[in-house]
Amino acid sequence: MAEENRVVLKNLGKTDPESIDDYIDSGGYKAFRKVLGMEGKAIIDGLIASGLRGRGGAGFSTGMKNRFTSEACQKCENRYVVCNADEGEPGTFKDRVIMENDPHMFLEGMMIAARAINATRGFVYIRGEYALSVRRTQKALDDMKAKGLLGDNILGSGFSFDIEIKKGAGSYLCGEELTLLESLEGKRGYPRIKPPFPAEKGLWGSPTLVNNVETLACIPSIISNGAEWYRTMGTEKSPGTKIFTISGPVKRPGFYEVEMGTTLRTLVFDFAGGMQEGKIFRAALLGGAAGTFVDGSMLDTGMGYDLLKEKGATLGSGAIIVMDQGMSIWEMLNSILRFFAHESCGKCVPCRIGSKQLLLLMEQIKNNGADTEELCGRLLKQAEMMEKTSLCPLGQSHIMPVRTAVQYFPGLL
Amino acid sequence: MDIQKILGKHRPEMDNLINILHDLQDASPRNYLPEESLREVARYLNTTLSAVYGVVNYYTMFSTKPRGKYIIRLCQSPICHMMGSETALESVKKLLGTDLYEPTADGLFSIELSECLGICDVAPSMMVGEEIYGHLSETVISKMISEIREREKTGNIKNTCDG
Numbered sequence: 273m274a275e276e277n278r279v280v281l282k283n284l285g286k287t288d289p290e291s292i293d294d295y296i297d298s299g300g301y302k303a304f305r306k307v308l309g310m311e312g313k314a315i316i317d318g319l320i321a322s323g324l325r326g327r328g329g330a331g332f333s334t335g336m337k338n339r340f341t342s343e344a345c346q347k348c349e350n351r352y353v354v355c356n357a358d359e360g361e362p363g364t365f366k367d368r369v370i371m372e373n374d375p376h377m378f379l380e381g382m383m384i385a386a387r388a389i390n391a392t393r394g395f396v397y398i399r400g401e402y403a404l405s406v407r408r409t410q411k412a413l414d415d416m417k418a419k420g421l422l423g424d425n426i427l428g429s430g431f432s433f434d435i436e437i438k439k440g441a442g443s444y445l446c447g448e449e450l451t452l453l454e455s456l457e458g459k460r461g462y463p464r465i466k467p468p469f470p471a472e473k474g475l476w477g478s479p480t481l482v483n484n485v486e487t488l489a490c491i492p493s494i495i496s497n498g499a500e501w502y503r504t505m506g507t508e509k510s511p512g513t514k515i516f517t518i519s520g521p522v523k524r525p526g527f528y529e530v531e532m533g534t535t536l537r538t539l540v541f542d543f544a545g546g547m548q549e550g551k552i553f554r555a556a557l558l559g560g561a562a563g564t565f566v567d568g569s570m571l572d573t574g575m576g577y578d579l580l581k582e583k584g585a586t587l588g589s590g591a592i593i594v595m596d597q598g599m600s601i602w603e604m605l606n607s608i609l610r611f612f613a614h615e616s617c618g619k620c621v622p623c624r625i626g627s628k629q630l631l632l633l634m635e636q637i638k639n640n641g642a643d644t645e646e647l648c649g650r651l652l653k654q655a656e657m658m659e660k661t662s663l664c665p666l667g668q669s670h671i672m673p674v675r676t677a678v679q680y681f682p683g684l685l
Numbered sequence: 686m687d688i689q690k691i692l693g694k695h696r697p698e699m700d701n702l703i704n705i706l707h708d709l710q711d712a713s714p715r716n717y718l719p720e721e722s723l724r725e726v727a728r729y730l731n732t733t734l735s736a737v738y739g740v741v742n743y744y745t746m747f748s749t750k751p752r753g754k755y756i757i758r759l760c761q762s763p764i765c766h767m768m769g770s771e772t773a774l775e776s777v778k779k780l781l782g783t784d785l786y787e788p789t790a791d792g793l794f795s796i797e798l799s800e801c802l803g804i805c806d807v808a809p810s811m812m813v814g815e816e817i818y819g820h821l822s823e824t825v826i827s828k829m830i831s832e833i834r835e836r837e838k839t840g841n842i843k844n845t846c847d848g
Contacts, residue, residue, distance in 0.1 A: 359803055360800065360803075361801070362762040362763050362764060362800070362801040362805070363762070363763075363764050363801065364801070364803065364805075365803035365804065365806070367803075368803045400707065401746070401758070401799070401803075401812065402803070403815040404815065437704075438700070438703065438704060439703060439704055439707050440703070440744075441703055441706070441707065441744030441745070441746040441747055442744050442745035442746035442747075442799070442800075443743065443744055443745065444800055455703065456700060457699060457700050458698075458699035458700045458701065458702035458703060458740065459699075459740065460739055460740055460743040461743060461744070517805065517806070518806075519764045519805035519808055520764065520767070520768070520808075521768075525805070525806040525807075525808075526806045527806070557763070561762075561763060561801075591805075593763070593764055593767075595767065599767055603766070603767065604763055604766075604767060607761075607762075607763040607766045607767070611762065611763065614800070615800065
């Protein structure tokens with residue numbers, strides 16, 4: 273049987289998540305101590321060389337994001353690091369696993385990023401429902417302060433940085449980086465117009481680095497072992513490991529950290545143990561609701577950003593939602609579209625009206641067997657229009673599950 | 686509940702608004718934010734009641750109406766839906782003899798629907814307070830209800846989200 277390759281989750285089950293001493297004994301904060309003696313530029317160059325890409329779903333180069341944030345607005349007094357821990361993409365629970373089991377790992381990554389861009393303050397925005405994640409992260413921050421790893425003049429280096437937790441309160445949209453910043457400022461979660469990107473004008477108008485929990489948790493190992501080591505894992509364009517979360521009627525649903533490029537077949541039939549007794553694999557939804565449907569023909573495709581993109585699919589957050597032969601594609605797509613309609617904030621018309629229109633079309637598809645093909649065409653057209661005209665990634669997401677559902681399962685049957 | 690004591694734990698700045706609202710709601714025995722609390726928050730942050738209300742109203746975890754002491758958040762994500770969350774919802778409603786968003790007569794429970802709670806490996810799932818329940822069946826739900834009722838009889842304190 274294939275084995276996991278745990279880099280981000282290397283301490284899982286071996287250390288007490290509430291013990292900073294355990295984390296330090298396992299080599300923790302060595303990478304941070306190392307970067308205290310380095311120039312910001314050297315840290316960023318290392319991250320760029322590693323090829324690390326954002327694990328929240330967009331897959332943008334983490335090192336480049338750091339560079340843009342560090343170079344923006346030289347006269348600005350403040351620079352921020354924000355950890356996006358507002359995990360809400362359906363089928364995704366990797367950040368919860370990290371925060372509950374080894375909070376110091378992503379916090380050390382955050383400290384390294386702060387040092388790299390010379391940030392003054394940091395925030396971890398955790399979704400309100402993740403009570404245990406909030407508690408463990410707060411305990412970790414308290415312990416860091418007690419050890420002089422956070423606050424003024426850290427370890428006598430002259431570098432000062434502090435981190436606070438901000439809780440979300442039940443809004444999927446706040447996982448989108450600019451909306452998250454609005455919420456963090458204490459406002460309703462309405463998206464901002466992009467550009468400017470957060471690197472240029474983020475929190476309170478200052479340059480802000482927004483990184484996902486898993487992305488930050490990759491950083492300590494990269495600093496300790498080097499970019500070359502990191503590139504020995506994964507694929508050329510998607511180096512490193514990724515935590516995949518597998519759900520649905522498989523024998524062992526759960527989270528698995530494997531090298532990028534591992535095939536869907538290995539993940540579903542090896543790690544997750546294959547389908548439950550009497551069930552046959554029909555489809556998988558990759559990347560969550562804002563993801564793409566695939567059928568059995570994609571089982572041997574490697575799970576990497578570009579490998580999937582070439583075939584019109586997406587890796588997204590790493591969610592793999594498996595469906596069996598008895599499950600209806602229409603039901604699944606309808607549930608996704610209901611979710612999007614519920615989470616649409618109403619600020620822009622295409623998403624507010626469009627998400628409701630898609631649900632009406634879905635009802636018609638269900639009731640009018642004869643015109644299904646024409647109705648599916650209208651569904652696709654509507655979602656395409658939303659993709660082109662919506663203000664933020666929410667309204668631009670409907671197209672992904674719609675296009676792939678229609679493509680792989682004509683008539684949504 | 687001592688509103689001023691809770692407010693005093695936070696710097697009087699707008700970016701603390703959501704954390705403040707969480708703390709106030711968690712301290713409320715009926716899990717809600719009455720208007721007088723919101724007025725105090727507005728005064729403390731030197732903003733208007735409407736600005737505070739606008740935020741409360743936007744986020745689904747906040748309520749301006751009294752709710753049960755224990756909020757049952759039933760996940761209705763596409764995964765849980767596919768794995769049978771509707772049957773689970775019918776079971777909860779039947780066992781508690783109440784409808785969605787209607788607190789039970791004893792004030793102990795409210796049932797709410799939630800988007801993905803990130804506990805998809807044990808779908809269909811729900812959260813009750815901070816506790817996670819997966820592989821929901823009538824047996825699992827009925828056991829949860831009787832355990833909480835028993836706990837309440839013996840006088841244990843509320844299971845809050847206050848970290």
